[in-house]
Structure formats: structure tokens, C-alpha cells
Amino acid sequence: MATTTSYRTCSISGLQFESRAEKLIAANAVAGVVFLLIGGLLALGVALTRWPSVHWLQADKFYQVLTAHGLNMLIFWMIFFEIALLYFCASTLLRCRIATPKIAWLAFALMLVGAAMNNVAVYQGASSVMMTSYVPMPATPSFYLGLVLFAVGALIGCFVFFGTLVVAKRDKTYEGSIPLVTFGAVTAAIIAVFTIASGAIILVPTWLWSIGVVKEVDPLIYRLVWWGLGHSSQQINVAAQISVWYLVAAVAFGAKPMSERVSRGAFLLYILFLQLASAHHLLADPGVSTNWKVLNTSYFMYFAVLASMIHGLTVPGAMEVAQRQKGFTRGLFEWLRRAPWGNPTFSGVFISIIGFGFLGGISGVMMGTEQLNMIIHNTIYVPGHFHATVVVGTTLTFMALTYYLLPVLFKREVINPGLAKLQPYLFGLAMYVFCLVMMGAGTLGVPRRHWDLGFGGMPGAYEWPGAAYLMMGLVGISGVVAIIGGALYIYLTVGTLLWGRKVAVAGASAQPTPIPPTAPTLAAQSYGSLGFAAPGTFVLAMVFLVSFVLYYFVNWKYLSTLWGMS
């Protein structure tokens, strides 16, 4: 395909952007941020309604707004941004042209149309079914159709990504294996294909059911297959976010992975052992066998947990090794104290790593344990857990990456560096509190997706303990602070795109410059202490493990006091 394109090398980062890929990356990222803005406005409605003394929206509006919040955040914001990331990891990191840019634009258009159609369906009011849209609760046909179109677009985007890898290989723009970050992106894209297929398998019949072609969709089968989409898509987020962690470690510290084998092996574990993790959404369901539950939550899921625990060590470990090589070798933690805490790209990622592990990881494994699931299933503990994963984990990571991309990809200087410095702390730490108090309320039994702790005044209704009201009040307050942190991000990014000072751009050339082969490096083990290259990280990991073990067994202890069940 002889087409006109050009390549520019960024003078700040040394990255090389192909002009057509650059536009696609920018468009997808901007679309993502637009949906984050919509989802954030909706979050305000959700948070201010679940705050008992505010109780802002009416019930019908609340359920509608919550449906839209979940979809705009979890599906539209994240997947648009991830498609941008995939194109970046292929075309930019491998310095090649993007495959079939026209088809990539078609994918973008499909996703945009699908997302808009789904949003319109929800705002029209007859589709307040939550993002899970469990049958037989009906939504309007355009609700499902919008999701299907979006999914088809995202699927095409994944294939453009794979095509771009092929282009790079054929044009020999690099030697040897693809970089680790691209490897992580491949992981995300492979899981995405599986995920989107599950989505299609269940949403297409559901759409046909909504227009009367199919008579019935089995509610249990729906839950099983839907969670093949709903859960696996979280693994796309994790793979994408961890790729960005490695990327940020590389650009903020010049860190290299401690061991390519370990990090890549851990990505492979995600692909191999994740596929049936939809099981842990069905632990409290009828009709699925105990063996199936235990096998899929433990044998399969624990290998994915293992993978996350590995990345949780190797990413900060790589940072530590790089810092020690720069001479920050005093004690266990000088490397961390002397890290660039004022750089939002680093601070965002670090807050994300810690929050994802301690809050999201530990709570996720606890609730994914077959018997323990019974003490939190469908309580507000669950949103507490996943705001720690998809918000503190993925969203904050993507925000951090944005600060890196603004000058590099969008060629603008951040408008207000002081605010940018503050933003990850405000958003991240408020989210920490938000997640903790939601989990707290969940352990008291407060349900998720519930408009009124007072049960609309039903006679004989349950009276929640005062602590539940207190916790939900704190959910409201910390939620609002987090939303302010999110608004800052939107202000900074949109403001920078509109008014940021332009960065000087180097001239473009018609041909890509291949990546020069890298010289073999010396072994990493020459720094650190106790024979460990990253002793500080290891200590952090042990603190993590001890918290994990204690929390895990505290929950078993609580379970043992409940009614006998068999």
C-alpha cells in the first residue's frame, strides 16, 4: 500500500510518531476523556444520592444515572483510552506505520456511534437496567444495539493493532522481540478479543430478544456469559494498566525490567488462566456446581492473582534498581524518598500501584473466595473493591500517562503544572478513602445499587446501624472530593489542548527510522543489599503479604460465626 505518511521524532521523548497513527491515538484518547467527563458528572448524582443526608436524586433518576455512570466509565472511557494505548504501543513504540488507518477510523466511528446510541437509550428512560442488564429485565433495543456496535468497533481496533504488529515485523523496524510494554498490550488485546466475543455471544441474542425475534434468554446462562465479558474486560484493564506502569518506570527512571522472563511470564499467566474467572461473579448463584466454582476461582484465578503479585513487585523493583544505580542507595527506602514525587506521571502511577494492590487486590481475592463471597455479595463492598481497581488502578494510571503524553503526543505544555502536581494526590487519596468507606459500609450489609437506606418507609423494614449511615455519609464526602480531583484532570487536559503553549516540533521525514539494536546489558544484581537487587521493594511486598494474610483470615473468622449452611 503506497500511501503518503510521515514520521516525526519527538524532541522530548525520542519517540517517533507516524502522522496517521498519531491522529488516531489522539482521537481515541480524547473520546475517552469526553466519556470520563460524562461519567464524572453522573458520579456526582450517584455520590450525592447515596450520601444519606443529601439524598439528592429521585429513585428513578438515581437508577438511570447509575446505569449511565457504570457504562460511560467502565466501558466507554476505559476502552477508548485502551484503543489509543494499543495503537501507541504498536505504531509508536515499534516505529512503524499503522495498519489500515481507514479501517481504524471506521472502528472509531462505530465505537462513537455505539456509545452515543447507548447513552441516548439510557437518558430516554426505559433502559435503567444497570450496566449488567440482567435478563429478563428489559431495556430498549437500542441499548443493546449500541453496546454491540461499540464492541464491534473495539474488536476492529484490536485487529488493527495486530495488523500493525505484522507491519512492524515485515518492515523490520525493530530487531528481536517486541518491547515488554508492547507485549503487555498484546496480552490486553488477546484478552479483549475473547471478551468481546463473549459480549457478542450474549448481547446479540439479548438484542434479538428485545425486538421479539428470540423468545427467551436464560437468566442464568446470561449471567454466566455476560460475566465472561464483564470480568475478562477487567483483565484488559489490568494488562493495559500494568503495561503503562512499566512504561512509566522506563520514562521516569530509565528503569529496565528486572527480568524480562518474569514480567512476560506474568503477562502470559493472565492469558492462560483468566478465561473462566466469570465464576467469581456467580459464587452466590444457584445452579453452578461447587467444583466448578472452586476450580475456576482458585486454580484459574489464583494464577492471575499470582501474576498481579509478581507485577506488583517487579514494577517498583525496577524503579528501585534504577534509583540505586543513580546512587540513592542509603537504607531501604532512600530510592523511594528521592523519587520524583512532584512529577504527576510518577506520583499517579505510584499511588495507583499501592492502592490497586492493598485496596483492590486484597479485597478482590477475599470476595473471590467461594465461601467468603457470601458475606459481601451485592453489598456496596463490591463497588468499593472495584473503584480501587478500575479507578485507583486503571483510571489514575491513565491520568498519569496523560501528563506524559500531553507534550509528547499533543505537543502542548501543561497549562498549570502546580495543579497537575496536586491532581494525582487529590484524586488518588480521596479515592482511597472512598473505597475504604464503601467496603466498610458493605461489611455492615449496605446493598449496592440501592436508593434508600430507609427502604422508602416500608413498614417493618430493616434499621441500619448508625455506623452504616456514617459510612455512607463518608462515601458521599470522599466521593465529592474525588470528583473534584477528576474535574481538575479534565480541566488540565482540555485546557492544555486548547490553551497550552505549543512545543517546538522537529521536522518530519517520509521514512521511519528503525529502532537501533540495543546493546546487551550487565546483570542487574550489582546493587542493593542482602543479595537482593531491590530490598526496599521486598520489604513493601512483605508488608503487603502480612496485611493480606491477616485480612483474609479475619474474614474466615467472621464467616465462622454465621448461621450454619450446607
Place this chain on the structure above:
Amino acid sequence: MTAILPPAERLWWKHPLDRVEGTWIAIAFVWCMVMFFMMIYWHINGRQNLSTETYKASPEAYQARAEAWASQYTVRVDETTGNPVVAPPAGGDAYLIARLWSFWPTLELEKDKTYRLHLYSMDYNHGFSLQPSNINIQVVPGYEHVVTVTPNQSGTYSVVCNEFCGIGHHTMVGTLYVK
């Protein structure tokens, strides 16, 4: 060399691993295995395991069975809610119907006695959330889920619906007594 460049060693799977990584992988692996065996251990020695006994049933058939059973064991009418209070014999069946937007009937069980609790939804997904114990079970329409329960504390419990089931979801709450 860094994570955004191709690895210098072509054969990345032969890249040495650092001792800190090896140690951590070993520890994490052991911990994952502990968690795996914990679930199995609890099935053997624990007292809280969710039964998976499930039957497909039509709403009409289930309702007929539940009503016949209730007429046999109804002991009084609950003043606050107007629901019948049904006290099945120990060791027997206890039926619960979840539907938009109520639980029917009100059960009265005895402490330390065992019952076969049948959970069933007539329409959409609902949730069986027993408070204040905080035991939560999904109720899927069309599937009759039989859970064997042994209450270990007497008192007045509430059953809260914790699966979104439409505009009246937050009013869906029932009572359960344990004598």
C-alpha cells in the same frame, strides 16, 4: 533495554531472574495454594458452605407449592406487614418467594434447628440479603435454589433485596424470625 525497547537479549525467556523475584514468586505461589486449600478445607470442616441444590421450576408450579405449604403451617399474621407468618417444622422445608417488590411469606424458624430453605424469584433477579448477619445469596428467576440453613441466634432478622430489580427495589424488604 528499558521496557519500551526490544530486549537486548533476544531470548527473553532465558533472561536470569533476580533473587528478590524468585523469592517473592515462591512466597506468593505458596500463599495462593494456601488460599486454594482453604476453600476445600472449609467444605470438609467448615459450617458455612452454600448449597448448590437447584431445580428449574415454573413460577406457577413454585407458587402453588409454596402456597399449599404455607396454608399448612401459618401460625399468625404479622401485624406490621400483613404477611402470613409461617413456622415450618424443624428439619422441614421453608419456602420464600421473591417478586416485585416483596418477599413472601414471613418465616419463623427455631434456633439450632435445620431447614431446607427454598429461594425462588417469580420475575427478575433478586437478592436474598439476611441482616444483620450479612449472608447474601443471588436469586435467579426460574431457578429454585435449596439452601440448608441452621440459625444460630434468635432474634428478628430482615431480608433485604440486594440485586437491582427495578424502580421499587429499595422497598423490597422482608422479616424473618428466629425463636
